Amino acid sequence: MAVSLASQTRALSPRRILPGFGLSLGYTVFYLCLLVLIPLSTVFIKAATLSYTQFWAIISDPRTIAAFKLTFGASALAAIVNAFFGLLVAWTLTRYTFPGRRIIDGLVDLPFALPTAVAGICLSAVYADNGWIGRFLAPHHIHVAYTQTGVFVALVFIGLPFVVRTVQPVLQDLETDVEEAAASLGATRAQIFARVLLPTLFPAVLTGFTLAFARALGEYGSVIFISNNIPLQGEIVPKLIMDKLDQFDYAGATAIAVVMLLASFALLLLINLLQWWSRKRLGMG
Numbered sequence: 001m002a003v004s005l006a007s008q009t010r011a012l013s014p015r016r017i018l019p020g021f022g023l024s025l026g027y028t029v030f031y032l033c034l035l036v037l038i039p040l041s042t043v044f045i046k047a048a049t050l051s052y053t054q055f056w057a058i059i060s061d062p063r064t065i066a067a068f069k070l071t072f073g074a075s076a077l078a079a080i081v082n083a084f085f086g087l088l089v090a091w092t093l094t095r096y097t098f099p100g101r102r103i104i105d106g107l108v109d110l111p112f113a114l115p116t117a118v119a120g121i122c123l124s125a126v127y128a129d130n131g132w133i134g135r136f137l138a139p140h141h142i143h144v145a146y147t148q149t150g151v152f153v154a155l156v157f158i159g160l161p162f163v164v165r166t167v168q169p170v171l172q173d174l175e176t177d178v179e180e181a182a183a184s185l186g187a188t189r190a191q192i193f194a195r196v197l198l199p200t201l202f203p204a205v206l207t208g209f210t211l212a213f214a215r216a217l218g219e220y221g222s223v224i225f226i227s228n229n230i231p232l233q234g235e236i237v238p239k240l241i242m243d244k245l246d247q248f249d250y251a252g253a254t255a256i257a258v259v260m261l262l263a264s265f266a267l268l269l270l271i272n273l274l275q276w277w278s279r280k281r282l283g284m285g
Contacts, residue, residue, distance in 0.1 A: 043261060046254040058255040063231045064240065068259070070148060071237040075216035078155035083209040086163025087201065093164075094171040108165070111158045116221025123154055124226040148234055150226035158219055159212030166208035170201060207274045214267040217260065 047055065058064065093105050111119065127134045127144035134144060144150050174197070182192045220238040228234040237260060244253035 040261065043254050043257050046250060047258045050251055050255060054251070055255050058252050059259055063235070064256060066232045067235050067237045067240045070151060070235065071217060072263075074148065074152045074155055074236075075213050075219075078152055078159055078216050079209045079213035081156055082159045082163045082212045083205050086160055086208055086212075087167055087205055089160070090164045090167040090171055094168055108161050111161050116158070116219065117225065119157060120154060120222035120225025123157060123222065124150070127153060127226065145226055146228040146234070148227070151223050151234065151236065154222040154226050155216040155219060158222060159216050162211040162215055163205065163208030166211060167201060167204045170204040174200060203274055203277055207271060210267055210271050210274065214264060214271075217263060217267075 050058070059068075089108065093101060093108075124131075124145045126132050127137075127150060129135065129138040129143065129145070131145070137144060142149075144153055178196055179192050182196050187195070218238065220236070220242075223236050224239055227236065227239075229239055231240075237256060241253045241256050241260075244250075244256065
């Protein structure tokens with residue numbers, strides 16, 4: 001009887017394609033350690049060879065501070081712009097039907113597939129003083145290419161898809177019944193958006209902002225082509241790290257990299273907290 005019951009239980013239980021939990025977990029931990037944890041830990045180990053005075057002297061150097069200000073400042077500003085326009089693009093692609101919508105929807109993913117070096121060359125050519133757009137800006141003393149403004153433009157370009165693809169699924173799952181009910185009760189369009197839609201969309205927009213900000217912090221290829229890369233003027237942190245490595249200053253490079261890693265970990269924690277908050281608000285967790 002017991003054997004028959006056990007065989008029936010095994011027959012009813014779903015077949016698992018992957019091996020058992022222990023073996024699957026072992027492969028997962030091994031893979032993550034080999035490709036993620038071990039390489040990242042070497043940065044902290046190398047930086048630990050520096051004394052506190054040496055570490056502080058490297059990260060507080062005027063050139064390093066200028067690079068941090070430009071990188072974090074331009075990344076935050078670009079993420080804010082992408083949060084606004086990303087929501088607008090996602091809204092247009094989700095709520096309206098018009099010719100060429102699928103083409104525009106596909107173009108949103110172009111920064112994902114386009115090599116960053118190619119993006120930088122295209123942006124610098126377009127926004128140079130003799131470029132297609134730059135020639136109209138130069139007479140008004142607006143210079144984009146080879147300035148800090150160019151860094152901002154490049155970061156906006158590579159960060160937009162993160163916001164659109166984060167907000168778009170939430171918009172697609174939103175039912176229009178609530179909006180129609182609010183409209184039937186006399187609510188204006190602004191009130192419907194502010195009191196009905198925005199509370200639901202806000203976690204997704206905030207998550208998209210954080211993803212775009214994190215992506216912009218590590219951007220290198222597109223920025224070095226459109227920035228002047230001059231220390232204290234247009235130099236970003238990844239470019240500074242590369243210069244340190246070219247000069248065989250591995251300790252200096254790892255000290256700066258540790259600061260960037262800690263910032264990335266903080267953003268990763270923030271993303272997970274936002275996702276938990278979003279699930280809680282929607283009653284999914």
